[in-house]
Amino acid sequence: MGYEREAVHRMTGWHLGLYVAIAIPATVLLIAVFSPPRIPKNKSVKGIRERIEAERRRRSGSA
Numbered sequence: 478m479g480y481e482r483e484a485v486h487r488m489t490g491w492h493l494g495l496y497v498a499i500a501i502p503a504t505v506l507l508i509a510v511f512s513p514p515r516i517p518k519n520k521s522v523k524g525i526r527e528r529i530e531a532e533r534r535r536r537s538g539s540a
Contacts, residue, residue: 518524 519528
């Protein structure tokens with residue numbers, strides 16, 4: 478009876494380790510795949526608008 482309990486305990490620990498070894502990398506992969514990419518500041522709508530306004534100010538100031 479004691480041997481069976483030890484075998485079940487050993488198997489449970491093995492399954493838990495396998496689950497953790499698969500779950501952590503899978504979670505990281507899912508976050509990397511499904512998280513939206515960050516837009517660089519100069520490529521955002523606000524950044525483009527500021528760049529256009531700066532060009533207009535330079536052109537109107539130098540003309």
